[in-house]
Amino acid sequence: MNELALVGNHMEVMPEIIDGKGAKAVEKRVLIGPAQGAPNYIMRHFRIKAGGYTPDHSHPWEHEVYVLKGYGFLRNDGNSIPIKSGDYVFVPAGEQHQFCAGDDGIEFICVIPKYGQ
Amino acid sequence: MNELALVGNHMEVMPEIIDGKGAKAVEKRVLIGPAQGAPNYIMRHFRIKAGGYTPDHSHPWEHEVYVLKGYGFLRNDGNSIPIKSGDYVFVPAGEQHQFCAGDDGIEFICVIPKYGQ
Numbered sequence: 516m517n518e519l520a521l522v523g524n525h526m527e528v529m530p531e532i533i534d535g536k537g538a539k540a541v542e543k544r545v546l547i548g549p550a551q552g553a554p555n556y557i558m559r560h561f562r563i564k565a566g567g568y569t570p571d572h573s574h575p576w577e578h579e580v581y582v583l584k585g586y587g588f589l590r591n592d593g594n595s596i597p598i599k600s601g602d603y604v605f606v607p608a609g610e611q612h613q614f615c616a617g618d619d620g621i622e623f624i625c626v627i628p629k630y631g632q
Numbered sequence: 633m634n635e636l637a638l639v640g641n642h643m644e645v646m647p648e649i650i651d652g653k654g655a656k657a658v659e660k661r662v663l664i665g666p667a668q669g670a671p672n673y674i675m676r677h678f679r680i681k682a683g684g685y686t687p688d689h690s691h692p693w694e695h696e697v698y699v700l701k702g703y704g705f706l707r708n709d710g711n712s713i714p715i716k717s718g719d720y721v722f723v724p725a726g727e728q729h730q731f732c733a734g735d736d737g738i739e740f741i742c743v744i745p746k747y748g749q
Binding site: 518520523524525526551552554555556558560577579583591592598602603604605606608610612626 | 635636637638639640641642643663664668669670671672673675677694696698700706708709713715716718719720721722723724725727729741743745
């Protein structure tokens, strides 16, 4: 009674453009979530253009991130930590965080628990 | 009382080399798991050299995968599905699956629930 495995390309997924409310020039794509049958956690793809950023915020769920392309900065607890392709980032629940793109933009995967939508 | 965010590079993580017991030429790195404070799910990095493969198996937990580099095949339910850089793969719990590298090898992120170790 299992569903078969599902394969797709991230570029086939319609992005949500996030501009405003503390964010700038962010494209978000939900790759694997409840609509694909994921029971526990959600894989999203983010692309932030040069000069863009995600909101400076915190929330009661964690982020597990892997940087795919480009470079940028993670702002956390008063620090600005360089991040680049090949890096992983763990943001614990409750931690303030903001992802900022470098001059070439940045792309990353970010996984959250399903209750973190 | 929160821990700060954690940043590292996947190449700094010592790989587990998996060769035998149905696998060939697989390098596995646990990037974000219990040792890093992850409470719910585990992010791993896999590199499979050309001609290599993961075991042909199933288990009662899901995989959420993103292909980073190269190409290969997902074997599932009698099919051999091409996968390449930029693709995502959702393998539901209980589904038979095997990842096989193409001629250039393949690298991917694979996220599992923490009870799937």
